[in-house]
Amino acid sequence: MTTKRDYYEILGVGRNADEIELKTSYRKLALKYHPDRNPGDKQAEENFKEASEAYEVLRDPQKRNIYDQFGHQGLEGSGFSGFSGFEDIFSSFGGIFEEFFGFSTGRSSRSRTQRGADLRYDLTLSFMEAAFGTETKINLEKLEICPSCQGTKCEPGTHPDTCRQCNGSGQVSRSQGFFTVRTTCYQCSGTGQIIPNPCKSCQGLGQIKVNKKVTVKIPAGVDNGSRLRLSGEGEAGIYGGSPGDLYVFIHVEPHEFFERDNTNIICQINISFVQAALGDTIAVPTLNGKKQLKIPKGTQPGDIFRFRGEGIPSLRNGKRGDEVIQVLIKTPTHLNKKQETLLKEFAQIESNKFPNKLKHILKSGLDKASN
Numbered sequence: 001m002t003t004k005r006d007y008y009e010i011l012g013v014g015r016n017a018d019e020i021e022l023k024t025s026y027r028k029l030a031l032k033y034h035p036d037r038n039p040g041d042k043q044a045e046e047n048f049k050e051a052s053e054a055y056e057v058l059r060d061p062q063k064r065n066i067y068d069q070f071g072h073q074g075l076e077g078s079g080f081s082g083f084s085g086f087e088d089i090f091s092s093f094g095g096i097f098e099e100f101f102g103f104s105t106g107r108s109s110r111s112r113t114q115r116g117a118d119l120r121y122d123l124t125l126s127f128m129e130a131a132f133g134t135e136t137k138i139n140l141e142k143l144e145i146c147p148s149c150q151g152t153k154c155e156p157g158t159h160p161d162t163c164r165q166c167n168g169s170g171q172v173s174r175s176q177g178f179f180t181v182r183t184t185c186y187q188c189s190g191t192g193q194i195i196p197n198p199c200k201s202c203q204g205l206g207q208i209k210v211n212k213k214v215t216v217k218i219p220a221g222v223d224n225g226s227r228l229r230l231s232g233e234g235e236a237g238i239y240g241g242s243p244g245d246l247y248v249f250i251h252v253e254p255h256e257f258f259e260r261d262n263t264n265i266i267c268q269i270n271i272s273f274v275q276a277a278l279g280d281t282i283a284v285p286t287l288n289g290k291k292q293l294k295i296p297k298g299t300q301p302g303d304i305f306r307f308r309g310e311g312i313p314s315l316r317n318g319k320r321g322d323e324v325i326q327v328l329i330k331t332p333t334h335l336n337k338k339q340e341t342l343l344k345e346f347a348q349i350e351s352n353k354f355p356n357k358l359k360h361i362l363k364s365g366l367d368k369a370s371n
Contacts, residue, residue: 004072007054015068019059026055053082062227070316077219077315080229113241116143119234121248125218127255131287131312133220137213140246143235144210148201151238158197163188191239207236216248220313223260226250257285263312263321270330271295286310286323293325301329 008015011025029051031037038044057063057075066074121138145151154160162168165187172185184190198204214233222228227249234244258265269284279297283290286307293305304326311321335343 005050007057007067010050010054011058013058017058022055022058026051049083056083070314074316077221114238115241116235116237116244118244119246121246122251123216123218123248124251124253125222126253127258127260128287129218130222130250130252131220133222133313134218135215136218137215138248140212140214140233141209142212143207144212145236146199146202146206146208149199149206151206151236151240153195153199153202153204153206155197155199160193160195163192163194166192168192206238214246218250219315220318221263221315222250222252224250224252226315258287258323260312261324263314263319264324265311265321266324266326268326268328269293270328271299273329273331276300276327276329284323284325287312295327299327299329301327303327 008017011017011022011029013021013025017025030048033044033048033051035045035048038048057067057080063075063080070077119140119142121140123136123138125134146153148156152160163170163185166172166185170185170188170190170192171182173182185192188194195204199206202208214230216228216230218228227247230246230248232243233246236243252260258267260266265287267285269282271280271282275282275295276299277297279299280295281292282295284293284307287310291307291310293307304324306325307323309320310323313320332339
């Protein structure tokens with residue numbers, strides 16, 4: 001297993017680098033290692049992919065926050081697995097290379113390819129499913145390549161014609177004084193082709209809507225707002241473009257007993273004042289079943305106890321947090337006569353202690369004053 005380098009190190013920037021610094025650094029690296037400028041150089045290709053992945057993460061506030069807290073493992077847990085290839089990089093960054101360098105990507109087919117749209121799915125999980133992870137299937141309605149025309153948009157057995165308006169370039173030129181302005185061809189909408197016989201199955205769109213079941217693996221420790229990325233599970237691309245991605249947004253239902261604080265879980269337990277005074281051993285619920293908790297003598301309201309390692313697994317390293325237990329002392333509301341009598345006797349004993357204690361304090365003060 002190859003260890004990934006630090007993204008800040010790859011781009012040669014500090015951890016507080018702003019958007020301008022990131023963009024400037026990536027521009028230099030992308031210009032140096034761009035595959036069209038280093039044909040056949042495998043190391044340059046790897047450097048280009050590495051720099052692109054680093055820039056993709058650090059320019060996105062949400063991905064950057066996850067990376068800063070949890071590193072590469074945190075990103076993998078949130079569904080980000082990097083780029084699958086050059087087409088994925090060029091599709092994600094759109095026209096950024098033309099902005100950087102003033103030249104196209106150098107691949108003529110890329111001007112026509114269009115990456116498929118990303119999709120969003122909101123998934124609700126129970127508290128326990130989020131804590132320990134799960135695997136579930138979701139139903140999606142999305143666009144896929146038409147099986148009849150294979151995305152060509154043409155009726156099987158027919159072919160597209162070259163657009164006569166732009167001669168297949170997808171652009172037309174017109175003069176305005178000393179300037180020549182190039183615009184998208186209105187006849188073919190920039191594709192360079194005309195479809196004389198559109199596919200009947202998809203009405204010449206090249207795509208059809210389908211219902212698909214997708215398996216989603218939920219890592220242990222996800223929380224409200226976690227986002228999983230399923231690469232390639234979005235809508236199909238056009239003209240050979242890569243498919244979009246599916247982003248699964250997690251919503252976690254509250255638990256009737258536990259509350260979550262990062263990887264710790266918090267709960268409150270009621271005990272009687274007798275248990276608090278004399279001590280006891282009680283059964284306390286945990287995520288893995290009940291566990292015995294020893295209540296020491298003289299426990300006070302609000303005292304905190306912990307079960308180490310009984311909390312939520314960390315997305316970063318799998319280590320579980322703690323279960324934090326706060327003790328609440330419940331005052332009885334319905335006493336019988338015997339209980340009332342016993343409590344009154346207890347109160348009398350306590351009140352008898354006070355005068356003696358007060359005398360002792362006063363005597364100690366007088367003795368100190370005489371000396």
